Amino acid sequence: MSRESALGPGREFDLVRTLIARWGDTAFGIGDDAAILDVPPGQRVVASTDSAVDGVHFRRDWLTPREIGWRAAAAALSDLAAMAARPLAMLVSLLVPPAWLGEVTGIADGLGDAARATGARIVGGDLSAARERAMTLTVLGAAATPVLRSGARPHDLLYVTGRLGGPLAALRAWQRGDAPSPDARERFAHPVPRIQEALWLAARGAHAAIDVSDGLLSDAAHLAAASGAHLELSLDQLPTLAGLAPDEAARSGEEYELLVAAARPLDTAAFARQFAIPLTGIGRVASGPAGVDATLHGARVAPGGGFDHFS
Amino acid sequence: MSRESALGPGREFDLVRTLIARWGDTAFGIGDDAAILDVPPGQRVVASTDSAVDGVHFRRDWLTPREIGWRAAAAALSDLAAMAARPLAMLVSLLVPPAWLGEVTGIADGLGDAARATGARIVGGDLSAARERAMTLTVLGAAATPVLRSGARPHDLLYVTGRLGGPLAALRAWQRGDAPSPDARERFAHPVPRIQEALWLAARGAHAAIDVSDGLLSDAAHLAAASGAHLELSLDQLPTLAGLAPDEAARSGEEYELLVAAARPLDTAAFARQFAIPLTGIGRVASGPAGVDATLHGARVAPGGGFDHFS
Numbered sequence: 001m002s003r004e005s006a007l008g009p010g011r012e013f014d015l016v017r018t019l020i021a022r023w024g025d026t027a028f029g030i031g032d033d034a035a036i037l038d039v040p041p042g043q044r045v046v047a048s049t050d051s052a053v054d055g056v057h058f059r060r061d062w063l064t065p066r067e068i069g070w071r072a073a074a075a076a077l078s079d080l081a082a083m084a085a086r087p088l089a090m091l092v093s094l095l096v097p098p099a100w101l102g103e104v105t106g107i108a109d110g111l112g113d114a115a116r117a118t119g120a121r122i123v124g125g126d127l128s129a130a131r132e133r134a135m136t137l138t139v140l141g142a143a144a145t146p147v148l149r150s151g152a153r154p155h156d157l158l159y160v161t162g163r164l165g166g167p168l169a170a171l172r173a174w175q176r177g178d179a180p181s182p183d184a185r186e187r188f189a190h191p192v193p194r195i196q197e198a199l200w201l202a203a204r205g206a207h208a209a210i211d212v213s214d215g216l217l218s219d220a221a222h223l224a225a226a227s228g229a230h231l232e233l234s235l236d237q238l239p240t241l242a243g244l245a246p247d248e249a250a251r252s253g254e255e256y257e258l259l260v261a262a263a264r265p266l267d268t269a270a271f272a273r274q275f276a277i278p279l280t281g282i283g284r285v286a287s288g289p290a291g292v293d294a295t296l297h298g299a300r301v302a303p304g305g306g307f308d309h310f311s
Numbered sequence: 312m313s314r315e316s317a318l319g320p321g322r323e324f325d326l327v328r329t330l331i332a333r334w335g336d337t338a339f340g341i342g343d344d345a346a347i348l349d350v351p352p353g354q355r356v357v358a359s360t361d362s363a364v365d366g367v368h369f370r371r372d373w374l375t376p377r378e379i380g381w382r383a384a385a386a387a388l389s390d391l392a393a394m395a396a397r398p399l400a401m402l403v404s405l406l407v408p409p410a411w412l413g414e415v416t417g418i419a420d421g422l423g424d425a426a427r428a429t430g431a432r433i434v435g436g437d438l439s440a441a442r443e444r445a446m447t448l449t450v451l452g453a454a455a456t457p458v459l460r461s462g463a464r465p466h467d468l469l470y471v472t473g474r475l476g477g478p479l480a481a482l483r484a485w486q487r488g489d490a491p492s493p494d495a496r497e498r499f500a501h502p503v504p505r506i507q508e509a510l511w512l513a514a515r516g517a518h519a520a521i522d523v524s525d526g527l528l529s530d531a532a533h534l535a536a537a538s539g540a541h542l543e544l545s546l547d548q549l550p551t552l553a554g555l556a557p558d559e560a561a562r563s564g565e566e567y568e569l570l571v572a573a574a575r576p577l578d579t580a581a582f583a584r585q586f587a588i589p590l591t592g593i594g595r596v597a598s599g600p601a602g603v604d605a606t607l608h609g610a611r612v613a614p615g616g617g618f619d620h621f622s
Binding site: 031032033034035036037038039041044045046047048049050051053055056057078079080082083085089091092093095123124125126128129130131132134136138139140141146148149150209210211226 | 342343344345346347348349350352355356357358359360361362364366367368389390391393394396400402403404406434435436437439440441442443445447449450451452457459460461520521522537
């Protein structure tokens with residue numbers, strides 16, 4: 001049983017009680033100085049933290065509070081997918097200006113949706129007054145053998161899940177003052193942490209992975225750097241959304257799809273049947289210096305894309 | 312080995328590399344999508360998250376960046392002390408406005424000091440552009456038998472560590488425009504998570520604990536509510552700092568001392584010899600409804616104190 005009924009008095013604790021009530025069974029054990037978790041025997045703890053800031057990571061005129069909450073939690077949970085870890089728990093820190101108090105329950109509903117969809121319990125958090133709307137989600141998972149960015153080896157084959165480009169297409173539409181197409185908007189508002197997909201891939205030999213948060217080309221560069229590997233990508237077959245060209249879609253960030261490396265071919269048809277999204281071979285690990293060579297219809301594609309917070 | 316050298320290019324990653332270099336051996340394994348931790352066999356994971364916001368939790372004209380970093384990390388680590396958990400790891404989320412970039416290394420030094428002092432490794436984090444300076448620290452620890460707020464039972468004896476009142480005395484001085492006394496300032500700027508003290512107390516029978524973050528009287532009320540227990544406190548012997556009366560010191564928050572309950576008397580002289588701070592008996596758990604009765608020289612002391620973010 002969660003101990004929410006044992007919280008002390010005060011308006012701050014009243015708000016905590018409200019959030020816990022909305023989370024229902026997804027909230028667990030909140031109310032002590034810290035949360036307690038049990039990790040399955042033989043498994044390692046996988047932990048990541050991710051912040052979402054108003055005007056940087058989300059715009060309140062683009063998304064509902066519930067979508068803002070989902071998206072922030074999904075971004076954090078996606079880091080567990082990238083390690084092929086099973087989510088255990090989420091800790092929620094909310095910075096709440098007075099003007100955000102009325103939307104906090106909607107944010108909490110979105111956080112709860114994402115936690116429930118991936119099997120994470122919300123086990124603790126922190127509410128603070130602030131001038132700027134922001135939240136930090138910390139996620140904890142477990143895996144017997146986490147999959148690292150550094151696992152790619154020469155001769156590996158490279159695959160990407162899903163269809164890319166939706167978030168970029170949605171952003172472009174909003175920035176033009178248009179409404180994005182429904183599928184582009186859905187990919188932006190409701191990205192799906194590829195947890196089950198990651199477990200499937202790891203069980204079938206994927207031994208390096210990263211989630212596509214900075215854009216496929218940028219994240220390929222991170223994986224190449226971590227593995228000390230030379231990645232050759234062909235974007236010709238990359239599935240895209242919203243009419244984007246593959247080289248544009250490869251610069252779309254916050255996709256939360258997975259780029260993985262495996263020593264032997266993966267069964268893309270079985271993956272597509274199981275998860276109703278594509279798994280696409282997009283290249284291989286060659287000999288050569290750490291880095292990425294990407295081509296589209298035989299022509300070189302420039303590296304880069306993604307978002308640098310301090311450039 | 313940490314994989315900092317394997318981070319991709321860009322100014323954001325340059326800043327991450329700078330912080331990791333300053334943390335030295337205290338940083339560990341940063342650079343993948345998530346951190347990996349091993350929990351000692353037979354132990355449980357204890358996790359807590361805590362935010363510090365400019366103008367709410369700290370004032371840049373009162374403290375150095377290094378002190379701000381220490382204090383925020385100490386507050387988070389104190390939640391592990393309150394559970395008698397041994398710190399394993401810290402995840403650091405920093406919201407960094409452009410004007411804060413020059414102070415971030417000082418903040419990081421303070422975070423590193425606190426992590427090193429308690430044996431936590433800094434295993435991951437997140438840097439984000441923002442308009443408001445803020446940070447969220449998530450701490451992970453391990454304990455075979457975490458000590459809960461809910462463990463107090465009738466006939467237990469109650470103890471508090473250290474001398475209270477320093478943070479309140481420092482705040483009052485600053486708010487008057489004065490400089491606080493050195494010992495009051497030190498308690499505000501450099502609170503010490505009572506990790507070793509908590510392990511000592513738990514090993515000798517303390518079976519309920521809370522850290523004094525909201526003030527002794529308020530935190531006693533939280534412990535009473537969680538335990539369903541009636542706490543009788545006598546403040547007559549409460550050690551205080553800076554000339555504060557015990558009933559004032561009992562309303563001083565952000566002390567990060569511990570209030571514990573034990574079924575049998577604790578050896579306060581041995582504690583004081585070991586840790587060079589007092590351990591003071593301040594009451595007992597009586598029969599009666601959940602709540603706190605506090606007295607000073609026989610007179611009733613009103614409840615409350617502490618800080619409500621949304622009152």
